[in-house]
Amino acid sequence: xxxxxxxxxxxxxxxxxxxxxxxxxxxxxxxxxxxxxxxxxxxxxxxxxxxxxxxxxxxxxxxxxxxxxxxxxxxxxxxxxxxxxxxxxxxxxxxxxxxxxxxxxxxxxxxxxxxxxxxxxxxxxxxxxxxxxxxxxxxxxxxxxxxxxxxxxxxxxxxxxxxxxxxxxxxxxxxxxxxxxxxxxxxxxxxxxxxxxxxxxxxxxxxxxxxxxxxxxxxxxxxxxxxxxxxxxxxxxxxxxxxxxxxxxxxxxxxxxxxxxxxxxxxxxxxxxxxxxxxxxxxxxxxxxxxxxxxxxxxxxxxxxxxxxxxxxxxxxxxxxxxxxxxxxxxxxxxxxxxxxxxxxxxxxxxxxxxxxxxxxxxxxxxxxxxxxxxxxxxxxxxxxxxxxxxxxxxxxxxxxxxxxxxxxxxxxxxxxxxxxxxxxx
Numbered sequence: 001x002x003x004x005x006x007x008x009x010x011x012x013x014x015x016x017x018x019x020x021x022x023x024x025x026x027x028x029x030x031x032x033x034x035x036x037x038x039x040x041x042x043x044x045x046x047x048x049x050x051x052x053x054x055x056x057x058x059x060x061x062x063x064x065x066x067x068x069x070x071x072x073x074x075x076x077x078x079x080x081x082x083x084x085x086x087x088x089x090x091x092x093x094x095x096x097x098x099x100x101x102x103x104x105x106x107x108x109x110x111x112x113x114x115x116x117x118x119x120x121x122x123x124x125x126x127x128x129x130x131x132x133x134x135x136x137x138x139x140x141x142x143x144x145x146x147x148x149x150x151x152x153x154x155x156x157x158x159x160x161x162x163x164x165x166x167x168x169x170x171x172x173x174x175x176x177x178x179x180x181x182x183x184x185x186x187x188x189x190x191x192x193x194x195x196x197x198x199x200x201x202x203x204x205x206x207x208x209x210x211x212x213x214x215x216x217x218x219x220x221x222x223x224x225x226x227x228x229x230x231x232x233x234x235x236x237x238x239x240x241x242x243x244x245x246x247x248x249x250x251x252x253x254x255x256x257x258x259x260x261x262x263x264x265x266x267x268x269x270x271x272x273x274x275x276x277x278x279x280x281x282x283x284x285x286x287x288x289x290x291x292x293x294x295x296x297x298x299x300x301x302x303x304x305x306x307x308x309x310x311x312x313x314x315x316x317x318x319x320x321x322x323x324x325x326x327x328x329x330x331x332x333x334x335x336x337x338x339x340x341x342x343x344x345x346x347x348x349x350x351x352x353x354x355x356x357x358x359x360x361x362x363x364x365x366x367x368x369x370x371x372x373x374x375x376x377x378x379x380x381x382x383x384x385x386x387x388x389x390x391x392x393x394x395x396x397x398x399x400x401x402x403x404x405x406x407x408x409x410x411x412x413x414x415x416x417x418x419x420x421x422x423x424x425x426x
Contacts, residue, residue, distance in 0.1 A: 009084040011047040013038050014074060016065055016090050018057045029266070029302040037266075038089035038111070040216075045118050051081040064099050065092060075104045087114055091267070094143045111267065112139060127190045134183040141176050206247070207256045207371050210283045212311070213292035214303035215263030218333040222292055222354035223260040226364070250368045251361075252398050259286065266306040283311075284320045288370055289328040295344055295351065296337035304330075329370060331363060372398070375414045380423070382409050389426055396422075 015038060017031040031054045039049050055070045064071055065088070078086065085107045086100070092110040100108045109117070116139055120132045211219040223229060227246040244260045261283060283289065289311075293304055314320035330349030335341045341359045344351035350366050352359030377400065382389050384407055393399065393411060396419050401412035415423070 009047050010050045010082055011042050012051040012053075012074070012078050012081065012083040012086045013042055013049050014052075014066075014086060014088050015054045016057050016088065017054050018060075029299050033299045033302075034089065034266075038087060038114075041111075041114055041118065042087050045114075045121055047085065047087070051077055051083060053077065063096065064103065065090065065096050066100075071100070071103050078104055078106065085109065087111075097143065115265065115268075127187075130183055130186050130190065134180060134187065137176050137180050137183070141173060141180075207254075207287040208259060208285060209248075209256050209288045209290060209367060209371075210259040210261055210286035211290050211292055212261060212283055212307060213263060213290075213331075214294065214307055215265050217263065217292045217294040217297075217303070218354050219263065219292045220260055222290075222331065222333060222352070223258060225354045225357060225360060227258055250371075251364055252368050252372070253394075254368065254371065254398055255395070256367070256371070259283075264307045264310045266302075268310060284314070287327065287374070288367065289324060290331050290367075291328050292331045292333050293349075294334050295332040296334040327370075329366060335359060372414060375416050376420070377412060377414050378420055380411045380413055382411060383407065384409055389423070392423065392426065 013035065015031060015035045017034070019031070035052060035054055039052060042049055053074065055066055055074070057065075058067070061067055066074070074086075083104075083106055086104060086109070088100070088108060088110050090110060091112055092100070092108070097108050097110065116132070116136050119128075120136065122128075211223060213219050223244070223246070227248050229244070229246050246258055248256050248258045250256060291304070291307060293300055297303060311320060311324055315322045315324060330347075332344050332346060332349045332351040333354055335344045335351045335358065336353035336356050338344055341351040341353065350359060350363045352363050354360075375398070380393070382393070384404070390409060390411075393413050393415075396415070398414040399411055400414060403410040
């Protein structure tokens with residue numbers, strides 16, 4: 001007998017929208033665009049949207065978030081559509097989530113739970129798996145009362161006198177707490193290992209250029225186009241979760257390390273900001289940040305603002321240097337969707353199409369220029385017989401001029417101050 005794949009879950013995507021609150025928070029994204037993003041998030045883990053609706057909130061209802069009439073209206077629509085799971089594109093409290101499940105008779109997940117599920121499906125490395133599990137446990141710890149029906153049972157006490165003992169929910173919370181402690185210790189080891197790797201790269205050393213941007217902005221496609229790598233690049237949200245690094249040679253001959261990182265999203269769950277700090281440390285250590293934007297997206301400005309907000313939060317938490325804007329270059333990707341690079345208003349950014357390759361030469365030249373601006377020009381005198389030091393200068397610096405004599409080679413080299421010190425120590 002042939003095995004048949006299970007049918008995909010039928011989902012209802014609901015957006016509770018408070019227009020005044022969105023305006024007060026400075027959000028320029030429309031309700032329709034936000035709903036479309038939620039549909040894309042759901043589709044990225046195989047949910048089939050059979051009902052989509054925006055509910056205008058006049059006031060927040062503590063018990064269900066939605067008003068009573070809205071709950072009844074949504075319930076009738078979902079019963080008619082045969083919905084298996086409801087995605088509420090907002091952050092729900094455990095009580096709200098439980099009450100909505102009772103009212104609708106179906107599973108309910110909020111925005112945070114949806115993003116966590118996506119990350120869980122995409123993690124490939126041990127580090128990614130650890131980060132996802134930690135974020136899931138932090139999220140679930142406060143929701144045990146919703147997930148289990150047996151948690152009020154008590155286990156017997158210990159010792160001769162007995163006693164009420166420990167309820168099942170207390171035991172489960174304790175087990176989750178113990179697991180969280182172990183995961184944090186494992187992630188601390190990961191950070192130490194990554195720190196050693198970064199230390200080794202500094203000794204090489206090559207500048208690190210990190211790609212950052214909103215999810216599905218085309219970072220992985222650009223990464224592949226520049227490096228010739230084969231990182232998974234799909235037209236879906238959060239196709240990349242685990243960081244990837246490759247070497248790249250710029251037009252000047254300077255070698256750099258290019259890093260592809262996880263994409264950002266609006267209202268990124270706080271659990272993920274903390275859990276993925278080890279991954280985002282690659283951004284903190286970068287000499288240059290390439291902020292990749294989908295210039296063809298109608299919400300490109302709002303998406304760019306969301307990315308800057310995350311980076312500012314990292315700077316506020318001390319995980320990123322506050323000077324990050326000065327070492328950031330905007331890359332306006334997907335220019336092919338607008339008719340080509342010439343059709344994009346570039347400003348201070350560089351317009352490219354990672355898909356067709358248009359504009360990539362200009363981007364590499366600009367990266368070269370930005371990195372060279374942090375270097376100084378030195379005149380050096382090296383004995384002809386000292387081939388190892390000459391080779392070192394060609395590997396780590398940019399040789400601008402050379403004059404050979406019988407005994408010495410005079411060089412004009414562009415180097416960082418740190419490389420100049422390393423050269424003198426050879």
